[in-house]
Amino acid sequence: MMEEPYRWVEAVQARREYIEMQLAGGSPIAAVSCTDGVLFVTVSREQRKLFEVYDRIAMGAIGHPGDIERLRMSAIEVASAEGFNRSVQDVSLRRLAAYSLSPLLKKAFEEIYGPPFLARMLFVELGRNGAPDLLLQLDYDGAFRGNAGGGAVPGEPFAVLSGKTHSARQMEEYLRAKPLAGLTAQEVLPTAVEAWAVGHLALNAEPGAALPDAESVAAHREEQLQGGTLEAVLLDRNAPAHAAFRPLSLKGALKSGNPLVTPKKDSYSGSK
Amino acid sequence: MNTSPFGSRDEAAASALPDFADVLRRYGGAPPQAPVTAVPAGAAGLPLDAGFSTRATTILAFKFRDGVLVAGDRRATAGNLVVYDRADKVLEIDRYSLMAIAGVPATAWEMARMLEHSFQFYRRSQLQEMSMEGKVRALSRLLRENLGFAMQGVGVVVPLFAAYDEAAALPRLYFYDVMGAQFEVTDFAASGSGSPSVRAVLQYANAYGPHPLGKMDEEEAVLLALRALDTAAQNDTATGGVDRHGRIYPVVKLVSSRGIDTLPETILAKAYQRDLQSLPKNTLILTETAAG
Numbered sequence: 001m002m003e004e005p006y007r008w009v010e011a012v013q014a015r016r017e018y019i020e021m022q023l024a025g026g027s028p029i030a031a032v033s034c035t036d037g038v039l040f041v042t043v044s045r046e047q048r049k050l051f052e053v054y055d056r057i058a059m060g061a062i063g064h065p066g067d068i069e070r071l072r073m074s075a076i077e078v079a080s081a082e083g084f085n086r087s088v089q090d091v092s093l094r095r096l097a098a099y100s101l102s103p104l105l106k107k108a109f110e111e112i113y114g115p116p117f118l119a120r121m122l123f124v125e126l127g128r129n130g131a132p133d134l135l136l137q138l139d140y141d142g143a144f145r146g147n148a149g150g151g152a153v154p155g156e157p158f159a160v161l162s163g164k165t166h167s168a169r170q171m172e173e174y175l176r177a178k179p180l181a182g183l184t185a186q187e188v189l190p191t192a193v194e195a196w197a198v199g200h201l202a203l204n205a206e207p208g209a210a211l212p213d214a215e216s217v218a219a220h221r222e223e224q225l226q227g228g229t230l231e232a233v234l235l236d237r238n239a240p241a242h243a244a245f246r247p248l249s250l251k252g253a254l255k256s257g258n259p260l261v262t263p264k265k266d267s268y269s270g271s272k
Numbered sequence: 273m274n275t276s277p278f279g280s281r282d283e284a285a286a287s288a289l290p291d292f293a294d295v296l297r298r299y300g301g302a303p304p305q306a307p308v309t310a311v312p313a314g315a316a317g318l319p320l321d322a323g324f325s326t327r328a329t330t331i332l333a334f335k336f337r338d339g340v341l342v343a344g345d346r347r348a349t350a351g352n353l354v355v356y357d358r359a360d361k362v363l364e365i366d367r368y369s370l371m372a373i374a375g376v377p378a379t380a381w382e383m384a385r386m387l388e389h390s391f392q393f394y395r396r397s398q399l400q401e402m403s404m405e406g407k408v409r410a411l412s413r414l415l416r417e418n419l420g421f422a423m424q425g426v427g428v429v430v431p432l433f434a435a436y437d438e439a440a441a442l443p444r445l446y447f448y449d450v451m452g453a454q455f456e457v458t459d460f461a462a463s464g465s466g467s468p469s470v471r472a473v474l475q476y477a478n479a480y481g482p483h484p485l486g487k488m489d490e491e492e493a494v495l496l497a498l499r500a501l502d503t504a505a506q507n508d509t510a511t512g513g514v515d516r517h518g519r520i521y522p523v524v525k526l527v528s529s530r531g532i533d534t535l536p537e538t539i540l541a542k543a544y545q546r547d548l549q550s551l552p553k554n555t556l557i558l559t560e561t562a563a564g
Contacts, residue, residue, distance in 0.1 A: 052396050073290065076396050080292065081299035084389045242392060243367070 011112045019140050022118050026062030026163030027228075028171060028199030031124050032180060033133045033157035034188045037237040037244070038124045041192040043200070043228040050233045052245035054079040054091050056126040058235050062163055063119030063140070071119055075101060088241070093125035093134050097144050106142030116140060122161040126235055126244060135159035157181070160199060167202035170211060174198045185234050185248075193230065197221040290397055292390035303382060306420030306427075325426055326350045328361045328380065330466030330504045330511040331372040333432045334459060334474055334485045336493035339443040339528030340434040342372050343497040345466070345505065346520050347512030357512055362523045366391050367531045369407055369435035374464030379427040383414045404437040408446055408454055415452035422450050430463045434527045443527060459485055466504030466511035473500040490526065494535065494543055497524055514544060 029042040029049065040060055042049050050060045053075050061068040078100045083091045101121075109116045117140050125134040136146035137159060147156050157180050160171040175195050180188065197220045201212050212220075232248040239246065296302040331344040344361035347354060362372045363384040371387065373380035387410055394402045402410070411433055421427030433446045433454075446454045447461040459478055462470040477496055478485045488496065501522050505513035514521055521540040526533045 048399070051399075054396070073397060076393065077290070077295045077299065080389060080393045080396070081295055081301060084292075084296065084385065085299075085301035240367075 008112065012110060015109070015112060015116060016141070019116060019118055020164075023063055023120055023140070024163045025203070026120070026161075028160060028162040028167060028196050028203075029060040029062065029122050030161075030171060030175070030192045030195040030199070031060070031122055031135050031159050032175065032188050032192050032195075033135070034180070034183050034185045035237075036185050036234065037126060037239075038133050038135070038235040039185045039188050039192055040124060040233040040235065041189070041196055042231050043196060043224055044231045045228050048231065050231055050247075053096075053123070054083060055088055055242055056128070056235070056244055057091070057093050057096070057123060058233060058245055059121055059123045060161060061119050061121040062161060063117070067117045067119045068121075071101065071105075071117060071121065074104065075123075089128075093123050093136060094146075097123060097136055097138055097146075101138060102142040102144055104142075105138070105140060109141040120161055120163075122159055124159075124235055126237055133157070137161060158195075160195065162199045162203070164203055164207075166205075166207035167199045170202045171195045171199040174211060189232065192232075193221060194218075197224065200224060290393075292386070292393040295393065303386065303417070305417055306424055308420045308423060325376055326355045326378070327375060327510070328359050328373055328377045328464070330462070330464040330470060330501065330508065331361050331374050331432060332460065332462040332467070332470045332474065332497060332500055333372060333434050333445055333457075334461070334478075334493070334497075335443055335445060335457075336485055336488040336490070338490060339436060339526055340445050341493045341497055341524065341526055342370060342432065342434050343501060343522050343524045344372055345501050345512040345522050347510060348377060349510045352509075354512075357515065357518070357520055360523055362525050364388075364525070364532055365407075368438065368527070369433065370525060370527060370532055371411065372432040372434070372463070373429060374431070374467070375429035376427050379418060379421065380429045380431065383411070383418070383429060383431070386414060387411060401438075404435060404439065404444060407435065408433060408444075412448065412452040412454050415448055415450065419451060432461050432463055436527050436529055436531070438529075441529065462500075464511070466501070466508040469504040469507045470500045473503050491543075494524060494540075495547060498522065498540065498543060498547070516541075 027043055027045070027049070029040070031038055031040045040050050040058060042060060047065050049062065051058065051072055053059050057079065059072065059075065061071070075096060079091045079096055105117055108114060119140055121138045123136045123138060127133045134146055135158065136144055138144040147159060156176070158175045160168050160175070162168040162171060175191070178191050180191070194217055197217045198212065201217065201220050230250050232250055234246045234248055236244050236246050293302060326348050327350065328348045329345060333340055333342040342362050346357055346359050348356040348359040359377065361374070362370060363381070364370045365384060365387045371384050373384070390410060391402050391407060411431065415429065418427055418429065428450055430450060431448050433448070435444050437444050445457040445461060447457060447463060448454050460474040462474065474485065501511065502513060504511040519537060521537050524535040524540060526535070
């Protein structure tokens with residue numbers, strides 16, 4: 001098959017369609033920079049979708065749980081080995097994505113005799129010393145775009161992930177229209193959850209449809225929260241070195257006046 | 273070798289229950305290991321006495337009312353030479369556990385780093401905190417892996433490990449021997465060259481003091497720790513005392529349900545000052561210390 005380039009291109013195209021189809025149902029994820037860190041929000045049904053990668057890095061993913069797990073482990077291993085062999089300061093999301101994960105994904109995607117990764121990921125890295133946060137989308141074919149420049153949305157304080165392209169576009173459109181600068185996690189949370197609802201509604205709508213109105217977004221949000229779990233993580237700018245990743249307890253947090261609470265004894269949030 | 277796109281069976285096993293040491297072996301940077309053979313005394317090659325390698329000396333730990341107090345002097349020596357007077361021998365591993373070291377810092381600091389990274393790696397990869405037992409065993413394993421160096425006389429480390437056990441809601445204290453056996457302690461432990469003095473002081477305070485160590489409040493406990501280290505510094509050249517000009521005080525950390533608290537210099541300076549004022553000023557030791 002390698003002697004026939006056309007068939008290879010065809011095979012890659014078929015595989016792209018197959019993966020897009022597999023990812024199409026994935027529950028969206030929204031990440032928004034705020035004054036106290038980066039807020040990561042999704043609604044999950046069974047598996048957790050938001051994970052700690054390293055001191056200042058977290059990820060969310062949609063796709064096959066097994067593939068997400070392999071990529072998550074790979075990211076943690078590379079970051080941890082680098083952090084041990086050099087220093088914590090030398091671990092960066094840009095290097096992790098560009099030199100480690102992207103080539104791995106591209107290789108698996110284009111080697112058409114082997115299985116590709118059925119996963120689409122959103123990485124977040126807290127900016128050091130007041131530098132802007134890096135929000136980076138990494139796709140199953142190794143393509144990535146970040147908000148730090150070079151990507152489609154440089155400088156924007158948010159990033160989204162969804163099973164379908166038009167759903168992601170609608171979430172971005174929705175967030176772009178909102179004033180996000182200078183808000184706390186508490187203030188950003190309702191907007192982030194609405195962005196999720198916009199994306200989730202769009203999964204079942206036709207591409208090109210207009211943004212749904214506020215009422216249908218709110219209704220959809222309420223309906224989905226009945227059956228799923230609102231999963232939210234704050235990558236905390238003000239936390240001590242190793243404890244930036246803080247899963248939030250959201251009981252009542254969506255109602256105004258109820259503060260965001262981080263669970264005291266979370267099994268995976270401890271340590272320094 | 274194995275051309276399966278799914279990876280070899282070893283790979284599958286490694287990814288199911290990864291260990292940070294395995295990760296380092298795969299990515300490079302695993303700590304070196306020496307064969308477990310002793311170098312006979314007088315043999316050509318490495319000298320067996322302590323003269324050429326840096327050593328960190330006295331550390332102590334005991335349980336008091338609120339948790340465990342861990343303290344260490346600041347001196348590192350090589351034979352008769354004082355190498356460093358600001359060494360930190362009480363190393364935080366995570367929010368609830370720390371390790372105090374006596375022995376070769378090159379090995380000990382690397383062990384502490386290794387522990388810190390493995391606990392974090394475990395938490396991140398397994399999505400749960402490592403158990404108390406697991407953490408205690410992890411240090412034990414590092415010591416056993418270091419046995420080759422220890423037997424050649426170049427990497428002996430004898431650590432203490434103190435932690436707050438969240439599951440049992442209890443403070444815990446362990447000491448280790450060179451081969452990695454761990455011993456849980458009920459009252460106190462000390463290690464390093466000044467440890468005979470420290471042990472005597474703590475034993476005396478525990479048995480004959482106004483109340484046992486376990487009943488002491490924070491202030492009493494800190495005072496006792498400083499006095500024990502002071503006594504060790506008087507009796508052992510390798511234990512550093514207090515340097516008021518350089519503002520070098522021992523490191524004192526408290527492990528409790530709140531996590532780890534490091535006592536700031538100002539508190540230690542005040543404790544020393546109060547201690548001096550509360551005692552008669554005509555003893556040789558105290559006038560010397562006061563003059564310093």
